[in-house]
Amino acid sequence: MARENMDEKWGFETRAIHAGQKPDQQTGAITVPVYQTTTYEQDEVGKDRGYEYSRTGNPTRTALETSLAALEGANHGRAFASGMAAEDTILRLLNPGDHVLMGNDAYGGTFRLISKVLTRMGVDWSAADLSIKEDIEKNMNPNTKLVWAETPSNPLLSIVDIQTLSDFAHDNGALCVVDNTFATPYLQKPLEFGADFVVHSTTKYLGGHSDVVGGFIAMNSTELDQEIGFLQNAVGAVPAPWDCYLLLRGVKTLPVRMDRHCENAESIVNFLSSHSQVEHVLYPGLTSHPTHEAAQKQMKKYGGMVSFTVKGGAEAARQIAAKTNVFTLAESLGAVESLIEVPAAMTHLSAEGSPLEVDNSLIRLSVGIETVEDLLLDLDNALA
Ligand SMILES: Cc1ncc(COP(=O)(O)O)c(C=O)c1O
CATH class of the missing domain: 3.90.1150.10 (Aspartate Aminotransferase, domain 1)
Structure with a gap:
């Protein structure tokens, strides 16, 4: 079984336990080791064995990213130190003058990040009821580059039709982000309904035991993954290996x-x-x-x-x-x-x-x- 990239022909429960998590090649250990290391030996100058420095990549993090991407049915996944760090990384794709349309009941921290931090960088925003088409239309403008939905939302548990929203975003040249924290990929897979990014606070159901703060981004586009990967390394809000291990442990159940x-x-x-x-x-x-x-x-x-x-x-x-x-x-x-x-x-x-x-x-x-x-x-x- 190719555990590195288990696709959706495998059941969700099987992927939750095995995707990205084959037994350790050297020892046969069943669980993914916590690679508590900052750096890696190189065989020759510039010739590493896949890892060079742990901000850039770490095998425990790779296992987590492979596991969560498999659960979202995504081609790519990137893990972060918190849900907010994951959100911030997506928002860094924007340039001054760009506009974000978010749900008017977005998580308070998302609202704060967009309205109080991104605005300092010249990014504009508006908030609308994304379950109402006329409300979306009224608030889209020619500079809208991201449409940001949370479904179910927090705390009103209202639902946005992801397919309708992502079609609308794409027709207007914007990307669609869905915060899937409340549903988890077990209940809902936004990429199947056209979303470009799925974002998670893995602090919540994915971790599941109130003992780890983390974030995750899933996406299908290789181009977007490369941009997110660049920012993940350049900005550096990465999760520690131990936190990745705790998340892998939580995700199994x-x-x-x-x-x-x-x-x-x-x-x-x-x-x-x-x-x-x-x-x-x-x-x-x-x-x-x-x-x-x-x-x-x-x-x-x-x-x-x-x-x-x-x-x-x-x-x-x-x-x-x-x-x-x-x-x-x-x-x-x-x-x-x-x-x-x-x-x-x-x-x-x-x-x-x-x-x-x-x-x-x-x-x-x-x-x-x-x-x-x-x-x-x-x-x-x-x-x-
Ligand atoms: C829906 C949602 N998205 C994002 C976040 C932010 O995640 P974190 O607290 O892991 O930074 C939260 C936190 O409560 C949340 O509820």
């Missing part, structure tokens, strides 16, 4: 974890939907969700993130979030343990100036893989 995340989330959605303290439940799997149809078209299941508003406003939301025991009050998401947060007072603060006003009675759950009855009881007690 991605499919089974995602199945349980989705199953638990569905039970919680059912519970919340009929609770008297709950006003509104946001979950792309609900037929009442405004963008459910797009979710159905491009997602295998609907994910482990659930948002809901409660009666009693901001104070009620804060009290509920502080009262749970199994759900930990914390930022971040996508790991085995369940987390609860109030976006308006926590994660969404980094989106200061964003056109999206997040309801201050909104609670976001990252549903973990604990026993579902314990999760339901915990929420029931907190909502009482």
Whole structure:
């Protein structure tokens, strides 16, 4: 089995365990070694054995990049030290005078990077509801070079139709980026729907254990990969070998974890939907969700993130979030343990100036893989 480049004739679960990860040639070790080295011996001046310096390349990182690219069904993949570092690298393709169109509910950190850092370099931006065609059209301009979508989005879990958006971007000479952090390639593969780049915070579901911060870019175009590879080395926001190892370890169980995340989330959605303290439940799997149809078209299941508003406003939301025991009050998401947060007072603060006003009675759950009855009881007690 050619584990270096396992294509999609192999099952997703097989690729998650084996792609990029053949046993070590020298020792037979089953897991990829942590190549904790900065430099590599050269056989002659300028004649290395594939690696010369670990910012430029490291075998543990190569294994991770091969593994994640195989899961996205991508020709190429590049790993970074954080999701933001991956995003920053894509945005460095832009020049002064270029324009980025992003979703109006982009992750706060993405909004901050584009609106507060990229603008210093002369890049212009606007934000629109990317699920509405007229909104996209109104905000595209002749300088738009990137259209940046997050689907499902954070924290409203709205869905952008990737095929429609990427067709639109291409017709207007722009590239389409999809942040696939919430769905993971197990639930959705944006490149199949025409996206040019998939970006991830691997800190979340791909790592899955709240113990590593990382980022990833997948793409099919060799030309774009060369540009991203140049920036990866030139800017240098690369992940450490140990972090690559932790990610490889996490990814092996991605499919089974995602199945349980989705199953638990569905039970919680059912519970919340009929609770008297709950006003509104946001979950792309609900037929009442405004963008459910797009979710159905491009997602295998609907994910482990659930948002809901409660009666009693901001104070009620804060009290509920502080009262749970199994759900930990914390930022971040996508790991085995369940987390609860109030976006308006926590994660969404980094989106200061964003056109999206997040309801201050909104609670976001990252549903973990604990026993579902314990999760339901915990929420029931907190909502009482
Ligand atoms: C959807 C999304 N994209 C990107 C990021 C940034 O990733 P990181 O925190 O790994 O830099 C986050 C972080 O929460 C996120 O939720």
